[in-house]
Structure formats: structure tokens, C-alpha cells
Amino acid sequence: MVRIIPMASTLRPSLSSFMFSSTNRMGFSLSSSYPSRRFFILHLGTAVPRMQCIGLKSSKLLRGEGNRMAVVAAGNMAQASTSAAQEDVLDWVKKDQRRMLHVVYRVGDVDRTIKFYTECLGMKLLRKRDIPEERYTNAFLGYGPEDSHFVIELTYNYGVDKYDIGTGFGHFGIAVEDVAKTVELIKAKGGKVTREPGPVKGGSTVIAFIEDPDGYKFELLERGPTPEPLCQVMLRVGDLDRSITFYEKAFGMELLRKRDNPEYKYTIAMMGYGPEDKNAVMELTYNYGVMEYDKGTGYAQIAIGTDDVYKTAEAIKLCGGKITREPGPLPGINTKITACLDPDGWKVVFVDNIDFLKELE
Numbered sequence: 001m002v003r004i005i006p007m008a009s010t011l012r013p014s015l016s017s018f019m020f021s022s023t024n025r026m027g028f029s030l031s032s033s034y035p036s037r038r039f040f041i042l043h044l045g046t047a048v049p050r051m052q053c054i055g056l057k058s059s060k061l062l063r064g065e066g067n068r069m070a071v072v073a074a075g076n077m078a079q080a081s082t083s084a085a086q087e088d089v090l091d092w093v094k095k096d097q098r099r100m101l102h103v104v105y106r107v108g109d110v111d112r113t114i115k116f117y118t119e120c121l122g123m124k125l126l127r128k129r130d131i132p133e134e135r136y137t138n139a140f141l142g143y144g145p146e147d148s149h150f151v152i153e154l155t156y157n158y159g160v161d162k163y164d165i166g167t168g169f170g171h172f173g174i175a176v177e178d179v180a181k182t183v184e185l186i187k188a189k190g191g192k193v194t195r196e197p198g199p200v201k202g203g204s205t206v207i208a209f210i211e212d213p214d215g216y217k218f219e220l221l222e223r224g225p226t227p228e229p230l231c232q233v234m235l236r237v238g239d240l241d242r243s244i245t246f247y248e249k250a251f252g253m254e255l256l257r258k259r260d261n262p263e264y265k266y267t268i269a270m271m272g273y274g275p276e277d278k279n280a281v282m283e284l285t286y287n288y289g290v291m292e293y294d295k296g297t298g299y300a301q302i303a304i305g306t307d308d309v310y311k312t313a314e315a316i317k318l319c320g321g322k323i324t325r326e327p328g329p330l331p332g333i334n335t336k337i338t339a340c341l342d343p344d345g346w347k348v349v350f351v352d353n354i355d356f357l358k359e360l361e
Contacts, residue, residue, distance in 0.1 A: 090315055137158075150230050163296065168294060169235060249315070265287065267286045303351050335351060
């Protein structure tokens, strides 16, 4: 609340404030026994119009100042109201029911990729749809139903058999109980192993790296049984602290852990909606001194569920994110979505939770 302070009363002139000369032009004193009545009236007559003039000016000044203060007060109230509304939206983000739904990327031969993921990585083909009028095919694969698990959405565009992976995309993470055994199986199926099983640099977790037929890297992490085996998406960013702040405020994610590795000149931050051993997370990686990356043409986006795509878009805008698709229903299926870019240009799509479940039905 802005307090308006009234103007001081000294702005109103009084007759006693005017000073008259103590003698007339002829040298007669006004206080003598022969006062010049005409002289007094003459001066009084000139003083009254002057008073009226000053009074009018003062009145205008008062009105002008009052109007200005009213405008300032109204502006401050509007600003306070806007700030409160913005805070409400950002607070809502923290309470929104969010979950990572799927990651989308393009492949050159969808059947070949399905075969590799099911036979070598133990995934299941959850559904497949062909859209001939738009010349593409989708396949959804994962370790459990889409309504409760993070899954992969493969996209095959008719006639395109190869994509550039770029330098920005890192890898997907899969939790397995025995990394060495999984690597042996992959080798037996003709898969490509780019890092043999062994402890991670600077740690004790046993890992290995493999490549799928299109060159996408998968990190195998040795863990006990987990409800979410498809557990990571690693992307490289140019300013880690900036990304952490954005993912926290705009996406409502939690910083689960952050680790700096000065020996190998990189820092990672794990961001997500729950503990790493039970949920899929984003692994953001900053390599010392590298501010920009080539995103290539293969990796597309991740999808996240939300209770309200409209509020989600508003929060993203407040945090400086770029909306690439305004919130609203998709033509034909009426699923409400909104799409945006993070500070590094990585695309994220938010999908209405209820509409997503209807789509699965």
C-alpha cells in the first residue's frame, strides 16, 4: 500500500503575507493621522488579483500533484499485483504433478532399431503407429507401461536413413543388475561396445557404453532392481548454473546432486522429479570452457506431463524461456500441449496429464 502524503498548507497565500511600503510616494506615512485612503485601496486593489492568481496556480499544482501521486500509487499497486500473480504461478510449478513421459529421437530404420532394443537391451515394443499421410512412423519402447514409465519414442521419416547426432546430445542411461553380462549379450548380437565395463572415472559405479545402429550412445549403469531402468537423458549445456536455475523454476525439477570433476574438466548436475534410483532424470553436463554445441538433426525432445499446459507456458515465459508452440490442443486428437526451448535451445514438450492418459486408451 502506497501512502499519499498531503501537500503542506503553506501553499495557500493570506493577505497578511503581503508586504506594503510604509510610506507613500509623497512621503506621507500610512500610519499617520492623515492616511491616504485612496493609496491604500489602490495597493489593496493590486494585491487581491495577485492573490487570486497565486491561489489558482496553487490549486492547479495541488490537483496536478494529486493526479501524479494517484498514477504512481495505481502503478505500484498494479506492479505488486503482477508480482504476486507471478509468484503464484512459480509456486504452482513446484506443486504440479509432473513426470518425464518419453524422449523422442529420429532413426533411419525403425524395424532395425526395434530389433536391437528388444533383443539387446531387453525393452518391450509398447505400440507402433504409421502416419502415411504425413510420411512418418512412431514406435514406443520401454520397460513398462507408458502411464507409469519413462519410455522411448522413435520417429522414422519416410526416405531418411541417416541423421547427424551432433555434439550436444550425450547419451541415454539404462540401469542393469550386471553390466558385464549385458555387454556380453550385446556383443553376441553384433552390438557395438565403445567402453568396456569398469568403474566410472572418479567413482566406483560400474558402467559401460554401447552404441545402437544409428550411433546413439547408451550408458549401462550397474544397480540393483529399479522400477525405472530407462533412467537418464544426458545433454550438454554451456552454463550449468543457468540451466539448473531454469530447470528448477520453469520445469519444477529438483537438483538431486551436483558433482565437479576438475581432473577431467567437467561438471554434472542431476535434475528430476524424484530420487535417481526410482525415476528418470536429466543429466546436464558442462565441459570447462565450452559454451555452445551442435545439436545435430537426430535428437528431438523430451516430453513431460503437467496438470495445466497454460500455466506451464506462463511460468516458462516468466523464467525467460522461449515458447515454440503456444498452449492448446493438437489438431485431430485434442491432446493439449505446449513446447519450449531451454536456455541452450533444447526442446521440451509439456503434455496435459489427463489428455495423455486418454490418448493411451
